[in-house]
Amino acid sequence: MATLAQHQHSPDDTIHGHGLRMTGQRRAVYDVLMGERNHPTAVEVFTKVRGQVPNISLATVYNCLETLTDCGLVKIVTHERGPSRYCPNLKDHAHFFCDSCGEVSDLPLRARKRPQDVWEVPENITISHHQVAFRGECPKCAKKKNLKSEARNPKSK
Amino acid sequence: MATLAQHQHSPDDTIHGHGLRMTGQRRAVYDVLMGERNHPTAVEVFTKVRGQVPNISLATVYNCLETLTDCGLVKIVTHERGPSRYCPNLKDHAHFFCDSCGEVSDLPLRARKRPQDVWEVPENITISHHQVAFRGECPKCAKKKNLKSEARNPKSK
DNA sequence: CACCTTATCAAGAACAATTCCTATTTAAGT
DNA sequence: ACTTAAATAGGAATTGTTCTTGATAAGGTG
Known part of the structure; x- marks a missing residue:
């Protein structure tokens, strides 16, 4: 139920609602997306997030992005075989x-x-x-x- | 000038109009696409086309598909990180x-x-x-x- | 027809984006 | 503190596609 997100208040609640935890890595990834809404790629998020969590791995960024997407907190945007981009605009x-x-x-x-x-x-x-x-x-x-x-x-x- | 295709009559003319040749491989690929309009992937075209041109390579199929796309004879269809599909419907x-x-x-x-x-x-x-x-x-x-x-x-x- | 030039081809290597695997770490709930 | 499951880092593996190279074929010209 991805739409759950819209009725709850914090991303933490949404993630908990899916039986998952809001970890430092997930929060950092989410904050990068909310911060600059430039539709960054996974690699762009990765380099940004390293400022906060210096030894996060790219695989973890992918995992976080997938989790956030599954919870309905962000949307994945694909375009013509380019790398996927991520978007926190839920409308x-x-x-x-x-x-x-x-x-x-x-x-x-x-x-x-x-x-x-x-x-x-x-x-x-x-x-x-x-x-x-x-x-x-x-x-x-x-x-x-x-x-x-x-x-x-x-x-x- | 991809739209040229719609004003000419044969795919051959269209390809010639781009300074290229209608080869056996290109025709075979085009015929597969026109034959069954199932939006096949490159690999699906490849296996079909092998019936006509037994030792065509996958790279050539990709080349042919790119040429046909550039000439405006077919459209490439991408969807959510899946393999590209090809479509001869020009409308x-x-x-x-x-x-x-x-x-x-x-x-x-x-x-x-x-x-x-x-x-x-x-x-x-x-x-x-x-x-x-x-x-x-x-x-x-x-x-x-x-x-x-x-x-x-x-x-x- | 012989020749030249360029396009095309097959085969395999290389590449980019993503996913998978595994051992280790972390956290939550007793 | 103990148990159990979730999450992570790092690297290997996978997928779809593009690039490279040397060989082949075709069209135009004298």
Whole structure:
């Protein structure tokens, strides 16, 4: 019951609710994710977390991330054979991946909308999850590119 | 220019349009994909294609799949760290993955609908691609499960 | 047709991300 | 303190994919 998480108050309670313990390693991993919501990879979490728990192993980071995911405290985000990324935003949302800078950001689901409004899902199919990814260029990168092309070609507006 | 494919008639023309050749291996791989539209993995294509080209190598199958993808003749489908799958349906569509039998099927985009209708995409973001996956249970598996629970518990309707 | 150039291929090595294994450590509940 | 199960570090193993290399094949040109 992953949704349990939303009705309880602390991540500790949620983890205990699954019969598991909130260890130093798990807390450190969770704190990294909550701290900067950059959708880091396991390796990125690993290097960050080493600041707090200097001899944590990568395998333990993977274990912690799996535990947190199983408890519903974080979501795992996969995109086109790249390394998995982790996201503490529990609301229903899609992801945007910038092709030039690699930045990942959250796109909230609009109120009273469902994916089924856009794709034809036969009604005898039961949907339990959906995963939606957009790719393109983020505003920062678009701006940067414009500046560059102006520099090359100053006359063109 | 991947969209070229839709305006030309034969896959050969499309491949030639990219300065490449339609070889026996590429045709065999393409034919397997067009034949059974089951979203096979590279390994599945490999074993199928061996019937036509007995000593093709797995690396060549990967190369052919990449070439066909680059030319816009097929789409690559990734899902949650599983092996990539390949799909010759060039229309805009999402995918449904059955959690019990692993079947993959296409869900067409509804007419005059866009993913942006459902998720809030800041309008200064440029979207070039989207990838949408649904998970759940297909009708066949749902039926199977019902039969089983009836057998266990014949009174319950 | 002979020649040249480039694309393509098979086979296996290399690689990246993740998972598995095992012995050791830690923690919770008596 | 004792018992039992959970958690960890470290490294080996696995999986899916890409890279490298030398050989082969094909198209275009004189």
